[in-house]
Amino acid sequence: MSDIVLNADKIDLVRARRLLLDRVTMTVLRGEHWALIGPNGAGKSTLLGILGAYVHPTRGTAEILGRRLGRVDVHHLRTLIGQVNPRHPLESARTVREIVLTGVTGTIELVPRWTPTGGDLRRAGELIDLLGLTARADARWPTLSQGERGRTLIARALMPDPPLLLLDEPATGLDLAARERLLASLDRLRTDRPDLTTVLVTHHLEELPVSTSHALLLREGRVLAAGPAGEVLTTGLVSACFDHPITITRHNGRWAATAGPA
Incomplete structure (x- = not known):
């Protein structure tokens, strides 16, 4: 079985003549834990929709668990993906x-x-x-x-x-204690399930679990940087992503962002 869980190659997504994703490329391996980070409107949830087999790219290719979108029964593929939406429509x-x-x-x-x-x-x-x-x-x-x-x-x-878990801003609306309990649960889950692969969307670095291994910075639908979290979540790259001076620090494995230069 291939270690490649997700492979997006030069993905474009066009809606109403707007380019929402622009040549996005990323490769996620089994057991990695990625964070998709960027300002509001950067395209994070749109990209997650493609990775979850709910949206097809306009151009480029997306392979999920070895199946290429456009050549696979997406209804079956979705059963292999755990998806967490905090706006769950239960009535x-x-x-x-x-x-x-x-x-x-x-x-x-x-x-x-x-x-x-x-x-x-x-x-x-x-x-x-x-x-x-x-x-x-x-x-x-x-x-x-x-x-x-x-x-x-x-x-x-x-x-x-599922071998793949996608989380769309799971800490939205949580107070500090609730957020910390959630992140501790994610860390525990990732320890108990070493083969599980996760992708988490957020625009707050404080919402990243310690176990986050990789990060992708998205700005205006384009990948600004992608790779090991320690190499991507830097003061310079995060400041460029948000177009604002932001100082990034890390303590006990957790990231923090402070407005203003170091």
């Missing part, structure tokens, strides 16, 4: 356990007359525990904090045991 008051179990069927709501197997229930319990939600397993969606919802959705995305 009913389901419990944490029930929501995690919808990861088996790939649906928003529980499928009528569907019954989880004993294995499904055991795996849901293991993931709920891994994400630090055991005490909240029977709590219902409307009563969950934003952080608890985010961790619930990560557990849901992991139910099919």
Whole structure:
């Protein structure tokens, strides 16, 4: 099996005559943990949509888990990708356990007359525990904090045991404590699943887990820099990406950004 999980080669994406992505190239290997970083409107979530097989590039090629977009059944391909969207459109008051179990069927709501197997229930319990939600397993969606919802959705995305996990700004709307619990859960997950590959979108460096291995800086749809996180997340490159003087520091494996020159 190839170690290449994602391979984007000179991707363009045009919508309404606007070039949203411009010759984007990136290669992600198994077990790597990438961060897509850039200002609002840079194209981060658009690129994630291609990597998740929901959007086709206008030009260039995108290969996901060895399958090339345009030559593969995307509905099947999506079942191999765990996707976490903090704007999950759940409308009913389901419990944490029930929501995690919808990861088996790939649906928003529980499928009528569907019954989880004993294995499904055991795996849901293991993931709920891994994400630090055991005490909240029977709590219902409307009563969950934003952080608890985010961790619930990560557990849901992991139910099919996907080799690839995509996270679109998972720390959006979290207070400091909730963010730290989320990031600790991601670090723990990455340790427990060494073959898991992840791509996380953010525009705040403080939202990066310690386990982040690689980063890609995106500005106006173009790749400014990509590679090992320590080489990409520098004062000079991040300042250029955001078109503003920003000082980057790192302490105990975590990054911090401060406006203004060093």
